[in-house]
Amino acid sequence: MNPSRLLAAPLILYLIVFFYAPLLYIALVGASIEGFPRSYIEAVSRPEFHVFYIKGAAAATIATLMAIILSVPVAFYAAYYARRIERALIVVAMVSTFWVDVLLRALSLKLLFQAIGVSPGFWPMVVGLAYEVLPIVFIASYLGASQAPRELIDAARTLGAGPLQAFARVALPISAPWIAAGAAASFVYSFADYAVPSLLGGTTGFTVGNLIYTLILEGDRWGVGSAVAVMLTLVSAAGAALLFGRLYRIEVGR
Amino acid sequence: MRLDAKTLLRVYTFTVLALVYAPIAALAVQSFSESPLIGVWEGFTLKWYSMIPGDERALRALYNSLSVAALSALSSIVIALLALAGYRRVRRVTLVDLAVYPPLILPDIVEAVALLMFLVYLGFPLGFYSVLVGHTAFNVAYAYIILAPALRGGTKLEEAARTLGASPLQVFIRVTLPLAAPGLISAFTLTFLLSFTDFIKTLFTTGPGFETLPLMIWNRARRPGLGEYSSYSYLAALSTLLVASSISIAAVYTLYALRRGARS
Amino acid sequence: MPRPPVRLEGVWAGYEGRVVLRGVDIEFPGGGITAVLGPSGCGKTTLLKVIAGLVEVLRGRVFFGDVEVTRLPPERRNVGMVFQDLALFPHMTVFENVAFGLRVRGVGGSELKRRVMEALELVGLDPVEFASRRVTELSGGQQQRVALARALVIEPEVLLLDEPLAHLDYKIRQRLVWELRRLQRRLGVTTIYVTHDQWEAMELADMLAVMRDGGVVQFGRPEEVYENPADEFVATFFGDANIMPARLLGEGEGLVAVRPEDVMPLPPGREAGPGFYVIEGYVEDRVFQGPLVRFEVRVDGVVVRSLVPRRIARGMPDRGPVRLVIPKGSVKRLGGRGARG
Numbered sequence: 093m094n095p096s097r098l099l100a101a102p103l104i105l106y107l108i109v110f111f112y113a114p115l116l117y118i119a120l121v122g123a124s125i126e127g128f129p130r131s132y133i134e135a136v137s138r139p140e141f142h143v144f145y146i147k148g149a150a151a152a153t154i155a156t157l158m159a160i161i162l163s164v165p166v167a168f169y170a171a172y173y174a175r176r177i178e179r180a181l182i183v184v185a186m187v188s189t190f191w192v193d194v195l196l197r198a199l200s201l202k203l204l205f206q207a208i209g210v211s212p213g214f215w216p217m218v219v220g221l222a223y224e225v226l227p228i229v230f231i232a233s234y235l236g237a238s239q240a241p242r243e244l245i246d247a248a249r250t251l252g253a254g255p256l257q258a259f260a261r262v263a264l265p266i267s268a269p270w271i272a273a274g275a276a277a278s279f280v281y282s283f284a285d286y287a288v289p290s291l292l293g294g295t296t297g298f299t300v301g302n303l304i305y306t307l308i309l310e311g312d313r314w315g316v317g318s319a320v321a322v323m324l325t326l327v328s329a330a331g332a333a334l335l336f337g338r339l340y341r342i343e344v345g346r
Numbered sequence: 347m348r349l350d351a352k353t354l355l356r357v358y359t360f361t362v363l364a365l366v367y368a369p370i371a372a373l374a375v376q377s378f379s380e381s382p383l384i385g386v387w388e389g390f391t392l393k394w395y396s397m398i399p400g401d402e403r404a405l406r407a408l409y410n411s412l413s414v415a416a417l418s419a420l421s422s423i424v425i426a427l428l429a430l431a432g433y434r435r436v437r438r439v440t441l442v443d444l445a446v447y448p449p450l451i452l453p454d455i456v457e458a459v460a461l462l463m464f465l466v467y468l469g470f471p472l473g474f475y476s477v478l479v480g481h482t483a484f485n486v487a488y489a490y491i492i493l494a495p496a497l498r499g500g501t502k503l504e505e506a507a508r509t510l511g512a513s514p515l516q517v518f519i520r521v522t523l524p525l526a527a528p529g530l531i532s533a534f535t536l537t538f539l540l541s542f543t544d545f546i547k548t549l550f551t552t553g554p555g556f557e558t559l560p561l562m563i564w565n566r567a568r569r570p571g572l573g574e575y576s577s578y579s580y581l582a583a584l585s586t587l588l589v590a591s592s593i594s595i596a597a598v599y600t601l602y603a604l605r606r607g608a609r610s
Numbered sequence: 611m612p613r614p615p616v617r618l619e620g621v622w623a624g625y626e627g628r629v630v631l632r633g634v635d636i637e638f639p640g641g642g643i644t645a646v647l648g649p650s651g652c653g654k655t656t657l658l659k660v661i662a663g664l665v666e667v668l669r670g671r672v673f674f675g676d677v678e679v680t681r682l683p684p685e686r687r688n689v690g691m692v693f694q695d696l697a698l699f700p701h702m703t704v705f706e707n708v709a710f711g712l713r714v715r716g717v718g719g720s721e722l723k724r725r726v727m728e729a730l731e732l733v734g735l736d737p738v739e740f741a742s743r744r745v746t747e748l749s750g751g752q753q754q755r756v757a758l759a760r761a762l763v764i765e766p767e768v769l770l771l772d773e774p775l776a777h778l779d780y781k782i783r784q785r786l787v788w789e790l791r792r793l794q795r796r797l798g799v800t801t802i803y804v805t806h807d808q809w810e811a812m813e814l815a816d817m818l819a820v821m822r823d824g825g826v827v828q829f830g831r832p833e834e835v836y837e838n839p840a841d842e843f844v845a846t847f848f849g850d851a852n853i854m855p856a857r858l859l860g861e862g863e864g865l866v867a868v869r870p871e872d873v874m875p876l877p878p879g880r881e882a883g884p885g886f887y888v889i890e891g892y893v894e895d896r897v898f899q900g901p902l903v904r905f906e907v908r909v910d911g912v913v914v915r916s917l918v919p920r921r922i923a924r925g926m927p928d929r930g931p932v933r934l935v936i937p938k939g940s941v942k943r944l945g946g947r948g949a950r951g
Binding site for chain 1: 351352355356358359362363365366367368369370372373376384385425426428429431432433434442445446448449451452453454455456457459460461462463464465467479480482483486487490539542543545546549550559560563564567568578581582585588589592593595596597599600601604
């Protein structure tokens with residue numbers, strides 16, 4: 093082996109000690125503390141938990157759909173119609189909030205809601221989640237729109253397609269995998285989020301993030317908590333594998 | 347017809363942007379309100395801002411956040427650079443490439459729970475260092491993927507410099523570093539911001555007495571009151587400052603990235 | 611199929627607040643090929659996009675035959691366009707790419723299939739072999755053919771080609787140019803071919819428009835333009851030319867252009883007739899170019915290029931003094947614009 097490869101050792105060791113070993117550890121703990129597979133059975137079957145899964149999935153789905161509806165047209169406007177300076181302005185404005193602390197964004201929304209008399213609950217939490225994931229979906233859609241350059245739209249137009257047809261038959265199919273990737277990332281993010289539900293969810297808005305927090309930091313149920321975390325990992329890994337597989341095929345296909 | 351579609355989309359775009367910035371605007375307005383109560387405007391004041399320098403808890407949290415972010419950004423860049431230096435001439439996807447992706451994809455909360463339980467198992471003290479290693483675990487991955495293109499793609503130019511008579515050291519100073527510089531700036535900005543704004547991982551891996559800014563804001567936002575430093579308007583003032591600084595850093599960075607993208 | 615001429619009247623156009631075309635007046639003849647030649651950035655692509663309806667006309671009018679199309683959106687103009695980077699749809703097969711223009715026109719079923727297959731055959735692609743291939747798997751030359759088939763299948767009144775061969779190897783380019791010329795002769799569609807390559811322009815064009823800085827500098831049959839370039843720019847951009855300062859009888863100082871093939875070395879001992887200018891020079895270099903040999907001859911501090919058939923060049927020295935003869939009729943006085951000291 094080439095000795096210069098050893099320079100990668102600190103990175104690998106670091107990831108093993110502080111990322112992979114902890115994951116392996118919770119997988120084992122989830123299996124051992126209360127005896128395998130009891131924690132997993134409890135995590136799957138306990139009715140009180142189902143509320144978190146169902147509400148979490150519903151909230152994540154609705155928030156993701158809202159983010160798509162809000163950001164996809166903006167991404168297409170920026171990519172195809174906006175002039176250079178306007179485009180830069182839109183992209184900067186849409187992306188910048190991503191770098192604001194999630195809590196600050198949730199807090200600002202909480203203040204706005206309270207000012208207009210909306211108290212925390214399921215729907216305010218959904219809006220909060222959509223607010224959080226908007227930049228993710230926007231970036232993905234904008235990258236997707238950039239995959240179908242202006243010239244392809246022009247080509248469709250000279251071949252007889254109207255603006256809507258050109259959009260539906262060329263721009264949308266080409267950018268769809270990217271939008272889907274953004275949607276998947278946004279779903280996983282909202283499903284597992286804790287910051288927004290803790291500030292905007294009140295007593296009716298919960299996600300899997302809340303459940304894990306409660307089990308681990310408040311309830312001391314480490315076995316069940318890690319079982320839930322491991323299952324969440326599997327769900328998101330499966331989603332990521334599906335999407336990356338699809339994007340990879342598209343990349344290779346060209 | 348074509349103009350109509352454009353105008354509609356444009357109106358839609360600016361409506362969305364208005365919605366996105368409405369909460370932040372509300373936050374800013376609240377921070378200038380005389381009243382400590384939400385949604386109540388009793389005249390303009392700067393008094394909430396003038397209280398910030400006296401808020402020792404916030405200043406300590408700021409100091410904690412800055413030191414964790416700076417140290418985490420620097421150490422993750424060093425670790426990533428070392429790893430990339432070992433694979434300069436390797437074009438195919440390596441095991442190292444694959445190893446850095448899971449930290450980017452996995453939900454924060456899973457990473458956070460796992461690290462907490464593992465650190466407790468090891469008997470690692472919770473506080474500054476546990477937060478630092480936690481942040482660095484995702485930052486090394488980000489630093490690696492940001493720096494990889496510049497460092498891996500530049501070997502052709504280095505070979506060209508060698509044929510022009512430059513020594514390896516001259517090549518490093520005159521070619522490698524300038525080519526990697528934009529990547530280093532990006533990597534530092536992003537890893538610093540990721541650490542500075544991190545909430546969930548910090549929440550799980552911190553110990554008693556160690557509080558970062560996001561944690562402090564969360565603690566106060568959950569139990570707001572009329573007390574000096576826990577009123578909504580004070581919190582709004584603090585948050586407005588933080589939001590404004592994050593957005594300006596992000597805006598400058600995004601513009602810079604767009605301009606570089608446009609040039610290449 | 612109608613073969614309308616395409617006419618632009620005082621067209622100003624541009625994008626993002628930048629004006630690219632500055633008052634273009636031109637009529638592209640119906641049924642023929644016009645090559646638009648110019649350096650990059652001169653506005654030739656914008657000119658095509660104006661005709662296709664992809665760039666907004668700021669001032670002026672565009673006609674196909676007698677029909678004004680200035681404000682007509684691209685999908686209602688019935689033009690076929692081959693883009694510089696071809697703009698093939700990466701998410702579609704060869705068949706679907708070619709079928710696109712028919713599908714949006716509501717053509718379907720067996721007619722769609724028949725017309726797509728015919729178009730593929732027309733451009734020399736075996737429909738059985740290629741129809742179901744992805745466009746991303748094809749070679750550059752094959753992609754070029756698909757783009758052409760896609761533009762032709764809709765039976766356009768006007769065919770627009772924007773440097774379609776720019777990215778191809780020399781040999782493939784040469785073959786495609788010849789095929790394109792044959793194909794155009796057969797279909798008789800009004801064709802406008804934009805290029806910066808003078809060889810392509812000469813091979814293809816019935817008419818030639820030379821562009822510079824957003825305007826048409828000269829328009830005419832290629833031979834006419836070659837014989838009588840309007841200015842120094844046209845003289846050197848379309849073909850090669852020796853540009854020399856001269857004192858013209860009764861007209862004062864000016865610049866003249868002489869094509870290198872009109873500059874001939876005079877064999878020793880021979881005298882030139884009355885119809886020739888004779889100048890003395892010194893051969894500095896000799897460059898073999900296949901059928902011709904180029905001599906670089908220094909005359910009064912200026913290097914004059916002389917292009918001589920290989921057989922005649924045989925008796926010439928590689929270096930040394932020489933006398934050059936130039937037929938008087940081949941010396942062209944250049945117009946003011948573009949003339950530089």
